[in-house]
Amino acid sequence: MSPEQNSILKVSKLVKRFGGFHALDGLSFHVVPGEILGLVGPNGSGKTTAINVISGLYAPDGGEVVFDGASSGGVASHKLVHRGINRTFQVPKPFLSLTVRENIQVALAYGGATGTPPSIAELLEEYRLKEVADRPAADLNSAQQKMLDLTRALATRPRLLLLDELAAGLNPAELDWIAGRIKALAATGMAIIVVEHLMGFIEQITDRVIVLNAGKEIFEGTLATAVREPQVIEVFLGGEHAH
Amino acid sequence: MHNASKHLLFILAPLVVVFALLPGVYQNHLLLFNFVIFLILAQGVNIIYGFTGYLPFGYVGFFGAGAYGFAIMVMHLQTPAPLAVLVGGLVAVALGLLLTPLLRLSGAYFAIANLAASLAVLHFVANPALEGITKGPYGVSLTGTFNPTHAYYAAVIVMALTVGAVIYLKNSPFGLALQAVREDAVSASMAGVNIVKMRVIAWLASALVAGLAGGIYAWYVSVFYPDNVFSGEFSIFAIVFALFGGVATITGPIVGVLILYGIYNLIGFTTPQYFQLIYGLLIMGLVLFLPAGLVSLATRRGWHVP
Ligand SMILES: Nc1ncnc2c1ncn2[C@@H]1O[C@H](COP(=O)(O)OP(=O)(O)O)[C@@H](O)[C@H]1O
Ligand SMILES: [Mg+2]
Numbered sequence: 105m106s107p108e109q110n111s112i113l114k115v116s117k118l119v120k121r122f123g124g125f126h127a128l129d130g131l132s133f134h135v136v137p138g139e140i141l142g143l144v145g146p147n148g149s150g151k152t153t154a155i156n157v158i159s160g161l162y163a164p165d166g167g168e169v170v171f172d173g174a175s176s177g178g179v180a181s182h183k184l185v186h187r188g189i190n191r192t193f194q195v196p197k198p199f200l201s202l203t204v205r206e207n208i209q210v211a212l213a214y215g216g217a218t219g220t221p222p223s224i225a226e227l228l229e230e231y232r233l234k235e236v237a238d239r240p241a242a243d244l245n246s247a248q249q250k251m252l253d254l255t256r257a258l259a260t261r262p263r264l265l266l267l268d269e270l271a272a273g274l275n276p277a278e279l280d281w282i283a284g285r286i287k288a289l290a291a292t293g294m295a296i297i298v299v300e301h302l303m304g305f306i307e308q309i310t311d312r313v314i315v316l317n318a319g320k321e322i323f324e325g326t327l328a329t330a331v332r333e334p335q336v337i338e339v340f341l342g343g344e345h346a347h
Numbered sequence: 348m349h350n351a352s353k354h355l356l357f358i359l360a361p362l363v364v365v366f367a368l369l370p371g372v373y374q375n376h377l378l379l380f381n382f383v384i385f386l387i388l389a390q391g392v393n394i395i396y397g398f399t400g401y402l403p404f405g406y407v408g409f410f411g412a413g414a415y416g417f418a419i420m421v422m423h424l425q426t427p428a429p430l431a432v433l434v435g436g437l438v439a440v441a442l443g444l445l446l447t448p449l450l451r452l453s454g455a456y457f458a459i460a461n462l463a464a465s466l467a468v469l470h471f472v473a474n475p476a477l478e479g480i481t482k483g484p485y486g487v488s489l490t491g492t493f494n495p496t497h498a499y500y501a502a503v504i505v506m507a508l509t510v511g512a513v514i515y516l517k518n519s520p521f522g523l524a525l526q527a528v529r530e531d532a533v534s535a536s537m538a539g540v541n542i543v544k545m546r547v548i549a550w551l552a553s554a555l556v557a558g559l560a561g562g563i564y565a566w567y568v569s570v571f572y573p574d575n576v577f578s579g580e581f582s583i584f585a586i587v588f589a590l591f592g593g594v595a596t597i598t599g600p601i602v603g604v605l606i607l608y609g610i611y612n613l614i615g616f617t618t619p620q621y622f623q624l625i626y627g628l629l630i631m632g633l634v635l636f637l638p639a640g641l642v643s644l645a646t647r648r649g650w651h652v653p
Contacts, residue, residue, distance in 0.1 A: 161533065180536070181536035181537055182540055191537060193534070197531045197534040198530075199530035201595075202523070202526060210520070210523050210540065213520035213523070214524055214539035214540045215538060216539050259538075260538070260539055
Protein backbone atom coordinates (compact mmCIF):
# COMPACT_ATOMS: atom_id res chain seq x y z
CA MET A 105 0.00 0.00 0.00
CA SER A 106 1.26 3.48 -0.85
CA PRO A 107 2.14 5.70 2.07
CA GLU A 108 -0.45 8.15 3.26
CA GLN A 109 1.78 11.16 2.49
CA ASN A 110 1.28 10.61 -1.23
CA SER A 111 -2.47 10.87 -0.92
CA ILE A 112 -4.31 13.08 -3.40
CA LEU A 113 -7.33 13.19 -1.11
CA LYS A 114 -7.30 13.15 2.65
CA VAL A 115 -10.53 13.26 4.65
CA SER A 116 -10.21 13.82 8.39
CA LYS A 117 -12.94 13.59 11.02
CA LEU A 118 -15.52 14.71 8.50
CA VAL A 119 -18.94 15.62 9.93
CA LYS A 120 -22.11 16.32 7.97
CA ARG A 121 -25.39 16.89 9.75
CA PHE A 122 -28.91 17.01 8.40
CA GLY A 123 -30.88 18.66 11.16
CA GLY A 124 -29.82 16.78 14.27
CA PHE A 125 -28.88 13.66 12.32
CA HIS A 126 -25.20 12.94 11.72
CA ALA A 127 -24.95 11.48 8.22
CA LEU A 128 -21.14 11.68 8.51
CA ASP A 129 -19.84 11.38 12.00
CA GLY A 130 -16.06 11.76 12.01
CA LEU A 131 -15.15 9.97 8.79
CA SER A 132 -11.45 9.73 7.97
CA PHE A 133 -9.67 8.11 5.04
CA HIS A 134 -7.30 8.86 2.20
CA VAL A 135 -6.70 7.78 -1.36
CA VAL A 136 -3.55 7.91 -3.47
CA PRO A 137 -3.16 8.52 -7.23
CA GLY A 138 -3.75 5.41 -9.29
CA GLU A 139 -5.57 3.68 -6.47
CA ILE A 140 -9.10 2.28 -6.62
CA LEU A 141 -10.63 2.62 -3.18
CA GLY A 142 -13.92 0.90 -2.42
CA LEU A 143 -16.40 2.65 -0.15
CA VAL A 144 -18.86 0.09 1.14
CA GLY A 145 -21.48 -0.01 3.86
CA PRO A 146 -25.16 -0.58 4.38
CA ASN A 147 -27.79 1.73 2.93
CA GLY A 148 -27.86 5.05 4.72
CA SER A 149 -24.33 4.68 6.10
CA GLY A 150 -23.25 7.94 4.44
CA LYS A 151 -21.47 6.84 1.25
CA THR A 152 -23.31 9.21 -1.05
CA THR A 153 -23.08 12.00 1.52
CA ALA A 154 -19.30 11.53 1.64
CA ILE A 155 -19.15 11.87 -2.15
CA ASN A 156 -21.42 14.91 -2.03
CA VAL A 157 -19.16 16.65 0.47
CA ILE A 158 -15.96 15.76 -1.37
CA SER A 159 -17.42 17.02 -4.65
CA GLY A 160 -18.56 20.29 -3.10
CA LEU A 161 -22.32 19.74 -3.16
CA TYR A 162 -22.46 20.12 0.61
CA ALA A 163 -20.16 22.05 2.88
CA PRO A 164 -18.88 19.93 5.78
CA ASP A 165 -20.09 20.77 9.29
CA GLY A 166 -16.81 19.67 10.78
CA GLY A 167 -13.50 18.05 9.94
CA GLU A 168 -11.35 18.58 6.91
CA VAL A 169 -11.12 17.64 3.26
CA VAL A 170 -7.72 18.16 1.67
CA PHE A 171 -7.37 17.66 -2.07
CA ASP A 172 -3.96 17.87 -3.64
CA GLY A 173 -2.50 19.57 -0.60
CA ALA A 174 -5.14 22.31 -0.35
CA SER A 175 -8.21 22.42 1.84
CA SER A 176 -11.25 21.78 -0.34
CA GLY A 177 -14.14 21.46 2.12
CA GLY A 178 -16.94 23.90 1.31
CA VAL A 179 -15.40 24.98 -2.01
CA ALA A 180 -17.98 25.34 -4.82
CA SER A 181 -18.36 22.28 -7.05
CA HIS A 182 -17.36 23.96 -10.29
CA LYS A 183 -14.10 25.10 -8.71
CA LEU A 184 -13.37 21.59 -7.47
CA VAL A 185 -14.07 20.33 -10.97
CA HIS A 186 -11.46 22.76 -12.27
CA ARG A 187 -9.03 21.54 -9.61
CA GLY A 188 -9.54 17.97 -10.77
CA ILE A 189 -12.41 16.31 -8.88
CA ASN A 190 -15.38 14.78 -10.64
CA ARG A 191 -18.07 12.22 -10.00
CA THR A 192 -21.06 10.29 -11.24
CA PHE A 193 -24.45 10.21 -9.54
CA GLN A 194 -26.21 7.23 -7.99
CA VAL A 195 -29.23 8.26 -10.05
CA PRO A 196 -27.70 9.60 -13.26
CA LYS A 197 -28.33 13.28 -13.91
CA PRO A 198 -27.82 14.07 -17.58
CA PHE A 199 -29.07 17.24 -19.26
CA LEU A 200 -32.17 15.53 -20.60
CA SER A 201 -33.18 17.83 -23.45
CA LEU A 202 -29.64 18.20 -24.76
CA THR A 203 -28.14 15.61 -27.07
CA VAL A 204 -25.55 13.17 -25.75
CA ARG A 205 -22.88 15.05 -27.66
CA GLU A 206 -24.00 18.40 -26.24
CA ASN A 207 -23.98 16.94 -22.73
CA ILE A 208 -20.29 16.15 -23.17
CA GLN A 209 -19.55 19.42 -24.97
CA VAL A 210 -20.63 21.43 -21.92
CA ALA A 211 -18.11 19.60 -19.76
CA LEU A 212 -15.41 19.94 -22.42
CA ALA A 213 -16.01 23.68 -22.71
CA TYR A 214 -16.37 24.46 -19.01
CA GLY A 215 -14.59 21.63 -17.22
CA GLY A 216 -11.23 23.38 -17.31
CA ALA A 217 -9.51 20.14 -18.24
CA THR A 218 -5.77 20.49 -17.79
CA GLY A 219 -3.61 19.42 -20.70
CA THR A 220 -5.20 18.17 -23.91
CA PRO A 221 -8.93 17.75 -23.45
CA PRO A 222 -10.14 14.25 -24.27
CA SER A 223 -11.62 13.78 -27.71
CA ILE A 224 -15.38 13.63 -27.85
CA ALA A 225 -15.30 10.96 -30.54
CA GLU A 226 -13.12 8.72 -28.38
CA LEU A 227 -15.29 9.20 -25.31
CA LEU A 228 -18.42 8.34 -27.29
CA GLU A 229 -16.74 5.30 -28.77
CA GLU A 230 -15.17 4.05 -25.55
CA TYR A 231 -18.33 4.33 -23.50
CA ARG A 232 -20.64 2.93 -26.17
CA LEU A 233 -22.56 6.12 -26.83
CA LYS A 234 -21.60 6.61 -30.46
CA GLU A 235 -24.87 5.36 -31.90
CA VAL A 236 -26.92 7.68 -29.69
CA ALA A 237 -24.59 10.68 -29.89
CA ASP A 238 -27.11 12.95 -31.53
CA ARG A 239 -30.19 11.84 -29.61
CA PRO A 240 -31.47 13.74 -26.59
CA ALA A 241 -30.20 12.24 -23.34
CA ALA A 242 -33.83 11.63 -22.36
CA ASP A 243 -33.92 8.82 -24.96
CA LEU A 244 -31.16 6.83 -23.25
CA ASN A 245 -31.75 3.79 -21.06
CA SER A 246 -30.46 3.89 -17.53
CA ALA A 247 -27.18 2.10 -18.23
CA GLN A 248 -26.47 4.54 -21.06
CA GLN A 249 -27.34 7.48 -18.83
CA LYS A 250 -24.78 6.19 -16.33
CA MET A 251 -22.16 6.05 -19.05
CA LEU A 252 -23.08 9.58 -20.07
CA ASP A 253 -22.61 10.71 -16.46
CA LEU A 254 -19.21 9.06 -16.56
CA THR A 255 -18.14 10.58 -19.88
CA ARG A 256 -19.25 14.02 -18.69
CA ALA A 257 -17.01 13.55 -15.67
CA LEU A 258 -14.10 12.25 -17.76
CA ALA A 259 -14.37 15.16 -20.19
CA THR A 260 -13.09 17.39 -17.39
CA ARG A 261 -9.93 15.24 -16.99
CA PRO A 262 -10.36 14.52 -13.27
CA ARG A 263 -7.48 13.33 -11.10
CA LEU A 264 -9.95 12.11 -8.52
CA LEU A 265 -13.06 10.33 -9.75
CA LEU A 266 -15.93 9.39 -7.46
CA LEU A 267 -18.25 6.68 -8.77
CA ASP A 268 -21.54 6.32 -6.88
CA GLU A 269 -23.05 2.92 -7.68
CA LEU A 270 -22.05 3.10 -11.30
CA ALA A 271 -22.31 -0.66 -11.71
CA ALA A 272 -25.74 -1.15 -10.14
CA GLY A 273 -28.20 -2.36 -12.76
CA LEU A 274 -25.59 -3.42 -15.31
CA ASN A 275 -25.64 -6.99 -16.65
CA PRO A 276 -22.67 -9.33 -16.03
CA ALA A 277 -21.08 -8.64 -19.42
CA GLU A 278 -21.38 -4.90 -18.90
CA LEU A 279 -19.97 -5.30 -15.38
CA ASP A 280 -16.82 -6.98 -16.69
CA TRP A 281 -16.44 -4.37 -19.36
CA ILE A 282 -16.84 -1.38 -17.00
CA ALA A 283 -14.52 -3.01 -14.45
CA GLY A 284 -11.88 -3.11 -17.17
CA ARG A 285 -12.49 0.53 -18.03
CA ILE A 286 -12.22 1.67 -14.41
CA LYS A 287 -8.96 -0.24 -13.98
CA ALA A 288 -7.61 1.31 -17.15
CA LEU A 289 -8.43 4.77 -15.83
CA ALA A 290 -6.65 4.07 -12.55
CA ALA A 291 -3.66 2.82 -14.51
CA THR A 292 -3.31 6.33 -15.93
CA GLY A 293 -2.80 7.63 -12.40
CA MET A 294 -6.36 8.66 -11.66
CA ALA A 295 -7.47 8.12 -8.06
CA ILE A 296 -10.88 6.46 -8.02
CA ILE A 297 -13.35 5.98 -5.20
CA VAL A 298 -15.98 3.37 -5.96
CA VAL A 299 -19.21 3.08 -4.00
CA GLU A 300 -20.84 -0.23 -4.79
CA HIS A 301 -23.03 -2.91 -3.24
CA LEU A 302 -21.88 -5.69 -5.54
CA MET A 303 -19.08 -7.32 -3.53
CA GLY A 304 -17.84 -9.36 -6.48
CA PHE A 305 -17.34 -6.17 -8.43
CA ILE A 306 -15.64 -4.47 -5.49
CA GLU A 307 -13.33 -7.45 -5.10
CA GLN A 308 -12.50 -7.45 -8.78
CA ILE A 309 -11.39 -3.83 -9.00
CA THR A 310 -10.43 -2.33 -5.64
CA ASP A 311 -7.02 -2.24 -4.03
CA ARG A 312 -8.47 -1.42 -0.63
CA VAL A 313 -11.87 -0.81 0.95
CA ILE A 314 -13.26 1.44 3.65
CA VAL A 315 -16.30 0.02 5.42
CA LEU A 316 -18.68 2.69 6.54
CA ASN A 317 -21.30 2.41 9.23
CA ALA A 318 -23.42 5.27 10.54
CA GLY A 319 -21.12 7.88 9.06
CA LYS A 320 -17.86 6.43 10.43
CA GLU A 321 -15.28 4.07 9.00
CA ILE A 322 -15.18 0.80 10.91
CA PHE A 323 -12.65 -0.99 8.75
CA GLU A 324 -9.89 -0.21 6.33
CA GLY A 325 -7.98 -2.80 4.33
CA THR A 326 -8.54 -5.38 1.64
CA LEU A 327 -12.00 -6.79 1.07
CA ALA A 328 -10.71 -10.29 1.80
CA THR A 329 -9.76 -9.25 5.34
CA ALA A 330 -12.88 -7.16 5.76
CA VAL A 331 -15.19 -10.13 5.38
CA ARG A 332 -13.42 -11.91 8.25
CA GLU A 333 -13.80 -8.93 10.58
CA PRO A 334 -16.58 -9.56 13.15
CA GLN A 335 -17.62 -5.90 13.29
CA VAL A 336 -18.01 -5.76 9.52
CA ILE A 337 -20.02 -8.98 9.42
CA GLU A 338 -22.24 -7.68 12.18
CA VAL A 339 -22.94 -4.41 10.34
CA PHE A 340 -23.82 -6.18 7.12
CA LEU A 341 -25.74 -9.10 8.55
CA GLY A 342 -27.33 -7.12 11.37
CA GLY A 343 -28.50 -4.44 8.98
CA GLU A 344 -28.93 -5.49 5.42
CA HIS A 345 -27.36 -8.41 3.58
CA ALA A 346 -24.57 -7.74 1.21
CA HIS A 347 -25.14 -9.21 -2.20
CA MET B 348 -21.61 27.52 -43.88
CA HIS B 349 -21.33 27.85 -40.14
CA ASN B 350 -24.68 27.54 -38.35
CA ALA B 351 -24.47 30.97 -36.75
CA SER B 352 -23.84 32.63 -40.13
CA LYS B 353 -26.85 30.77 -41.55
CA HIS B 354 -29.00 32.02 -38.71
CA LEU B 355 -27.77 35.57 -39.19
CA LEU B 356 -28.34 35.43 -42.92
CA PHE B 357 -31.65 33.60 -43.10
CA ILE B 358 -33.39 34.70 -39.91
CA LEU B 359 -31.96 37.95 -38.62
CA ALA B 360 -31.26 39.71 -41.94
CA PRO B 361 -34.73 39.16 -43.48
CA LEU B 362 -36.42 40.16 -40.23
CA VAL B 363 -34.49 43.42 -40.05
CA VAL B 364 -34.96 44.21 -43.74
CA VAL B 365 -38.71 43.58 -43.57
CA PHE B 366 -39.22 45.74 -40.51
CA ALA B 367 -36.94 48.46 -41.85
CA LEU B 368 -38.89 48.65 -45.12
CA LEU B 369 -42.46 48.09 -43.92
CA PRO B 370 -43.09 51.69 -42.72
CA GLY B 371 -42.68 52.77 -46.35
CA VAL B 372 -45.53 50.59 -47.56
CA TYR B 373 -47.77 50.17 -44.53
CA GLN B 374 -49.43 53.16 -42.89
CA ASN B 375 -50.11 51.91 -39.38
CA HIS B 376 -46.71 52.71 -37.92
CA LEU B 377 -47.82 52.30 -34.33
CA LEU B 378 -48.79 48.73 -35.06
CA LEU B 379 -45.42 48.03 -36.68
CA PHE B 380 -43.69 49.59 -33.71
CA ASN B 381 -45.65 47.40 -31.30
CA PHE B 382 -44.65 44.33 -33.31
CA VAL B 383 -41.00 45.24 -32.97
CA ILE B 384 -41.36 45.93 -29.25
CA PHE B 385 -43.00 42.53 -28.71
CA LEU B 386 -40.32 40.83 -30.80
CA ILE B 387 -37.75 42.30 -28.41
CA LEU B 388 -39.70 41.39 -25.29
CA ALA B 389 -40.52 37.86 -26.46
CA GLN B 390 -36.83 37.24 -27.20
CA GLY B 391 -35.96 38.73 -23.83
CA VAL B 392 -38.30 36.20 -22.21
CA ASN B 393 -36.68 33.55 -24.39
CA ILE B 394 -33.24 34.42 -22.99
CA ILE B 395 -34.28 34.10 -19.38
CA TYR B 396 -37.01 31.47 -19.59
CA GLY B 397 -35.99 29.46 -22.62
CA PHE B 398 -32.34 29.20 -21.72
CA THR B 399 -32.44 29.18 -17.93
CA GLY B 400 -35.99 28.14 -16.96
CA TYR B 401 -36.92 31.20 -14.90
CA LEU B 402 -40.42 32.39 -15.83
CA PRO B 403 -40.38 36.19 -15.47
CA PHE B 404 -43.96 37.04 -14.60
CA GLY B 405 -42.89 40.53 -13.66
CA TYR B 406 -40.83 41.07 -16.79
CA VAL B 407 -42.60 44.40 -17.38
CA GLY B 408 -40.75 45.77 -14.33
CA PHE B 409 -37.62 46.10 -16.49
CA PHE B 410 -39.61 47.63 -19.34
CA GLY B 411 -41.18 50.23 -17.06
CA ALA B 412 -37.86 50.92 -15.36
CA GLY B 413 -36.34 51.54 -18.80
CA ALA B 414 -39.18 53.86 -19.76
CA TYR B 415 -38.79 55.88 -16.58
CA GLY B 416 -35.02 55.83 -16.82
CA PHE B 417 -35.45 57.42 -20.24
CA ALA B 418 -38.04 59.92 -19.00
CA ILE B 419 -35.98 61.07 -16.03
CA MET B 420 -32.88 61.61 -18.15
CA VAL B 421 -34.86 63.60 -20.71
CA MET B 422 -36.89 65.62 -18.18
CA HIS B 423 -34.13 66.50 -15.75
CA LEU B 424 -30.94 66.37 -17.76
CA GLN B 425 -32.21 67.10 -21.27
CA THR B 426 -30.28 64.04 -22.42
CA PRO B 427 -30.49 63.23 -26.16
CA ALA B 428 -32.94 60.40 -26.78
CA PRO B 429 -30.50 57.66 -27.91
CA LEU B 430 -28.34 58.22 -24.83
CA ALA B 431 -31.43 58.23 -22.61
CA VAL B 432 -32.45 54.88 -24.12
CA LEU B 433 -29.09 53.44 -23.10
CA VAL B 434 -29.58 54.80 -19.61
CA GLY B 435 -33.02 53.15 -19.59
CA GLY B 436 -31.32 49.85 -20.36
CA LEU B 437 -28.80 50.39 -17.58
CA VAL B 438 -31.54 51.27 -15.09
CA ALA B 439 -33.18 47.95 -15.90
CA VAL B 440 -29.84 46.18 -15.42
CA ALA B 441 -29.47 47.89 -12.04
CA LEU B 442 -32.96 46.71 -11.11
CA GLY B 443 -31.98 43.24 -12.29
CA LEU B 444 -28.93 43.32 -10.03
CA LEU B 445 -31.11 44.36 -7.12
CA LEU B 446 -33.39 41.42 -7.83
CA THR B 447 -30.68 38.75 -8.23
CA PRO B 448 -31.61 37.20 -4.85
CA LEU B 449 -34.85 36.10 -6.55
CA LEU B 450 -32.78 33.65 -8.61
CA ARG B 451 -32.49 31.51 -5.49
CA LEU B 452 -36.17 30.72 -5.92
CA SER B 453 -37.44 28.41 -8.58
CA GLY B 454 -40.59 27.57 -10.49
CA ALA B 455 -43.78 29.30 -9.40
CA TYR B 456 -42.06 30.94 -6.42
CA PHE B 457 -39.73 32.81 -8.70
CA ALA B 458 -42.59 33.81 -11.02
CA ILE B 459 -44.68 35.17 -8.15
CA ALA B 460 -41.79 36.97 -6.48
CA ASN B 461 -40.86 38.56 -9.79
CA LEU B 462 -44.46 39.69 -10.29
CA ALA B 463 -44.50 41.19 -6.80
CA ALA B 464 -41.20 42.95 -7.52
CA SER B 465 -42.60 44.55 -10.68
CA LEU B 466 -45.62 45.81 -8.73
CA ALA B 467 -43.32 47.20 -6.05
CA VAL B 468 -41.37 49.11 -8.70
CA LEU B 469 -44.63 50.41 -10.19
CA HIS B 470 -45.82 51.72 -6.83
CA PHE B 471 -42.44 53.17 -6.08
CA VAL B 472 -42.40 55.12 -9.36
CA ALA B 473 -46.06 56.14 -9.04
CA ASN B 474 -45.63 57.35 -5.47
CA PRO B 475 -46.83 60.98 -5.26
CA ALA B 476 -43.96 61.67 -2.86
CA LEU B 477 -41.59 61.22 -5.83
CA GLU B 478 -43.48 63.67 -7.99
CA GLY B 479 -40.41 65.89 -8.25
CA ILE B 480 -38.46 63.07 -9.92
CA THR B 481 -40.90 60.73 -11.66
CA LYS B 482 -44.01 62.94 -11.77
CA GLY B 483 -45.59 60.21 -9.63
CA PRO B 484 -49.02 59.02 -10.74
CA TYR B 485 -49.54 62.04 -12.99
CA GLY B 486 -47.51 60.68 -15.85
CA VAL B 487 -44.79 62.19 -17.98
CA SER B 488 -44.88 64.22 -21.16
CA LEU B 489 -41.66 64.27 -23.17
CA THR B 490 -42.55 66.44 -26.13
CA GLY B 491 -38.94 67.60 -26.55
CA THR B 492 -37.69 64.23 -27.80
CA PHE B 493 -40.84 63.21 -29.68
CA ASN B 494 -39.70 61.50 -32.88
CA PRO B 495 -41.56 58.29 -33.70
CA THR B 496 -39.53 57.64 -36.84
CA HIS B 497 -36.21 57.63 -35.03
CA ALA B 498 -37.69 55.68 -32.14
CA TYR B 499 -38.98 53.07 -34.58
CA TYR B 500 -35.56 52.54 -36.14
CA ALA B 501 -33.96 52.41 -32.72
CA ALA B 502 -36.41 49.63 -31.88
CA VAL B 503 -35.42 47.75 -35.04
CA ILE B 504 -31.76 48.06 -34.03
CA VAL B 505 -32.43 46.73 -30.53
CA MET B 506 -34.51 43.91 -32.02
CA ALA B 507 -31.59 43.02 -34.27
CA LEU B 508 -29.20 42.99 -31.32
CA THR B 509 -31.58 40.89 -29.24
CA VAL B 510 -32.14 38.31 -31.96
CA GLY B 511 -28.37 38.38 -32.52
CA ALA B 512 -27.88 37.58 -28.84
CA VAL B 513 -30.25 34.63 -29.08
CA ILE B 514 -28.41 33.40 -32.18
CA TYR B 515 -25.22 33.56 -30.14
CA LEU B 516 -26.82 31.57 -27.32
CA LYS B 517 -28.08 28.99 -29.78
CA ASN B 518 -24.62 28.51 -31.29
CA SER B 519 -22.16 28.91 -28.44
CA PRO B 520 -20.88 26.80 -25.56
CA PHE B 521 -22.19 29.62 -23.37
CA GLY B 522 -25.78 29.04 -24.50
CA LEU B 523 -25.30 25.31 -24.13
CA ALA B 524 -24.05 25.78 -20.58
CA LEU B 525 -27.08 27.96 -19.78
CA GLN B 526 -29.37 25.19 -20.98
CA ALA B 527 -27.39 22.69 -18.95
CA VAL B 528 -28.01 24.81 -15.85
CA ARG B 529 -31.70 24.88 -16.71
CA GLU B 530 -31.81 21.10 -17.12
CA ASP B 531 -29.86 20.19 -13.98
CA ALA B 532 -27.97 22.75 -11.95
CA VAL B 533 -26.05 20.16 -9.93
CA SER B 534 -24.82 18.32 -13.00
CA ALA B 535 -23.98 21.63 -14.64
CA SER B 536 -21.72 22.53 -11.74
CA MET B 537 -20.07 19.12 -12.12
CA ALA B 538 -19.45 20.03 -15.76
CA GLY B 539 -17.47 22.97 -14.37
CA VAL B 540 -20.15 25.59 -14.97
CA ASN B 541 -20.42 28.44 -12.47
CA ILE B 542 -24.19 28.26 -12.20
CA VAL B 543 -24.74 31.44 -10.17
CA LYS B 544 -22.71 33.51 -12.62
CA MET B 545 -24.49 32.03 -15.65
CA ARG B 546 -27.93 32.71 -14.23
CA VAL B 547 -27.05 36.26 -13.31
CA ILE B 548 -25.65 36.98 -16.78
CA ALA B 549 -28.80 35.66 -18.50
CA TRP B 550 -31.01 37.54 -16.06
CA LEU B 551 -29.20 40.83 -16.62
CA ALA B 552 -29.16 40.34 -20.39
CA SER B 553 -32.92 39.85 -20.43
CA ALA B 554 -33.30 42.89 -18.14
CA LEU B 555 -31.15 44.96 -20.48
CA VAL B 556 -33.20 44.26 -23.60
CA ALA B 557 -36.48 44.96 -21.79
CA GLY B 558 -35.03 48.20 -20.40
CA LEU B 559 -33.88 49.31 -23.84
CA ALA B 560 -37.31 48.45 -25.25
CA GLY B 561 -38.94 50.44 -22.44
CA GLY B 562 -36.74 53.46 -23.12
CA ILE B 563 -37.57 53.33 -26.81
CA TYR B 564 -41.25 52.94 -26.01
CA ALA B 565 -41.10 56.10 -23.88
CA TRP B 566 -39.34 57.87 -26.73
CA TYR B 567 -42.01 56.73 -29.20
CA VAL B 568 -45.17 57.50 -27.19
CA SER B 569 -43.68 60.47 -25.27
CA VAL B 570 -46.74 60.76 -23.02
CA PHE B 571 -47.47 57.95 -20.56
CA TYR B 572 -48.50 57.03 -17.05
CA PRO B 573 -46.93 54.49 -14.70
CA ASP B 574 -49.84 52.13 -15.35
CA ASN B 575 -49.10 52.16 -19.09
CA VAL B 576 -45.46 51.16 -18.98
CA PHE B 577 -45.84 48.81 -16.01
CA SER B 578 -48.94 47.13 -17.45
CA GLY B 579 -48.95 43.40 -16.73
CA GLU B 580 -50.07 42.90 -20.34
CA PHE B 581 -46.50 43.38 -21.51
CA SER B 582 -45.28 40.49 -19.38
CA ILE B 583 -48.19 38.23 -20.24
CA PHE B 584 -48.06 38.93 -23.97
CA ALA B 585 -44.30 38.54 -24.18
CA ILE B 586 -44.48 35.23 -22.30
CA VAL B 587 -47.45 33.90 -24.28
CA PHE B 588 -45.89 34.84 -27.62
CA ALA B 589 -42.58 33.23 -26.70
CA LEU B 590 -44.23 30.06 -25.41
CA PHE B 591 -46.62 29.85 -28.35
CA GLY B 592 -43.77 29.79 -30.82
CA GLY B 593 -41.48 27.71 -28.64
CA VAL B 594 -38.65 28.84 -26.41
CA ALA B 595 -34.95 27.97 -26.53
CA THR B 596 -35.11 28.45 -30.29
CA ILE B 597 -34.38 31.52 -32.39
CA THR B 598 -37.47 31.33 -34.56
CA GLY B 599 -40.06 30.25 -31.98
CA PRO B 600 -40.62 33.63 -30.33
CA ILE B 601 -40.53 35.38 -33.72
CA VAL B 602 -43.20 33.08 -35.13
CA GLY B 603 -45.16 33.44 -31.90
CA VAL B 604 -45.24 37.22 -32.10
CA LEU B 605 -46.03 37.35 -35.82
CA ILE B 606 -48.90 34.87 -35.56
CA LEU B 607 -50.43 35.67 -32.18
CA TYR B 608 -49.98 39.42 -32.22
CA GLY B 609 -51.14 39.34 -35.83
CA ILE B 610 -54.31 37.47 -34.89
CA TYR B 611 -54.75 39.72 -31.88
CA ASN B 612 -54.87 42.78 -34.08
CA LEU B 613 -56.94 41.07 -36.74
CA ILE B 614 -59.72 40.10 -34.36
CA GLY B 615 -59.36 43.42 -32.62
CA PHE B 616 -60.14 45.21 -35.90
CA THR B 617 -62.72 42.89 -37.39
CA THR B 618 -64.75 41.37 -34.58
CA PRO B 619 -63.85 43.21 -31.39
CA GLN B 620 -66.90 41.80 -29.60
CA TYR B 621 -65.49 38.24 -29.74
CA PHE B 622 -61.97 39.33 -29.12
CA GLN B 623 -61.41 38.12 -25.55
CA LEU B 624 -63.24 34.88 -26.23
CA ILE B 625 -61.31 33.91 -29.36
CA TYR B 626 -57.99 34.94 -27.94
CA GLY B 627 -58.61 33.12 -24.68
CA LEU B 628 -59.62 29.91 -26.48
CA LEU B 629 -56.55 30.12 -28.68
CA ILE B 630 -54.23 30.35 -25.73
CA MET B 631 -55.98 27.52 -23.90
CA GLY B 632 -55.67 25.36 -26.98
CA LEU B 633 -52.00 26.11 -27.11
CA VAL B 634 -51.37 25.17 -23.51
CA LEU B 635 -53.39 21.96 -23.83
CA PHE B 636 -52.19 20.68 -27.18
CA LEU B 637 -48.84 22.31 -27.85
CA PRO B 638 -47.15 22.87 -24.51
CA ALA B 639 -43.73 23.03 -26.18
CA GLY B 640 -44.90 25.60 -28.72
CA LEU B 641 -45.47 25.59 -32.46
CA VAL B 642 -41.92 24.55 -33.21
CA SER B 643 -42.60 21.25 -31.46
CA LEU B 644 -44.82 20.33 -34.44
CA ALA B 645 -41.59 20.12 -36.39
CA THR B 646 -39.22 18.84 -33.71
CA ARG B 647 -41.61 15.95 -32.96
CA ARG B 648 -41.06 14.81 -36.51
CA GLY B 649 -37.36 14.92 -35.93
CA TRP B 650 -36.84 18.12 -37.90
CA HIS B 651 -34.34 20.51 -36.50
CA VAL B 652 -35.72 23.99 -35.83
CA PRO B 653 -33.22 26.81 -35.37
N1 LIG C 1 -30.11 16.00 1.72
C1 LIG C 1 -30.40 15.23 2.80
N2 LIG C 1 -31.25 15.68 3.74
C2 LIG C 1 -31.53 14.94 4.82
N3 LIG C 1 -31.02 13.72 5.06
C3 LIG C 1 -30.15 13.23 4.17
C4 LIG C 1 -29.80 13.94 2.98
N4 LIG C 1 -28.92 13.20 2.27
C5 LIG C 1 -28.74 12.06 2.97
N5 LIG C 1 -29.47 12.07 4.10
C6 LIG C 1 -29.50 11.02 5.11
O1 LIG C 1 -28.17 10.72 5.46
C7 LIG C 1 -28.00 9.32 5.61
C8 LIG C 1 -26.92 8.84 4.70
O2 LIG C 1 -27.40 8.89 3.36
P1 LIG C 1 -26.51 8.48 2.12
O3 LIG C 1 -25.22 9.18 2.23
O4 LIG C 1 -27.32 8.72 0.92
O5 LIG C 1 -26.33 6.93 2.37
P2 LIG C 1 -25.76 5.81 1.40
O6 LIG C 1 -25.33 6.43 0.15
O7 LIG C 1 -24.65 5.19 2.17
O8 LIG C 1 -26.87 4.84 1.21
C9 LIG C 1 -29.36 8.69 5.35
O9 LIG C 1 -29.99 8.45 6.58
C10 LIG C 1 -30.08 9.73 4.56
O10 LIG C 1 -31.46 9.65 4.81
MG1 LIG D 1 -26.00 6.21 -1.81
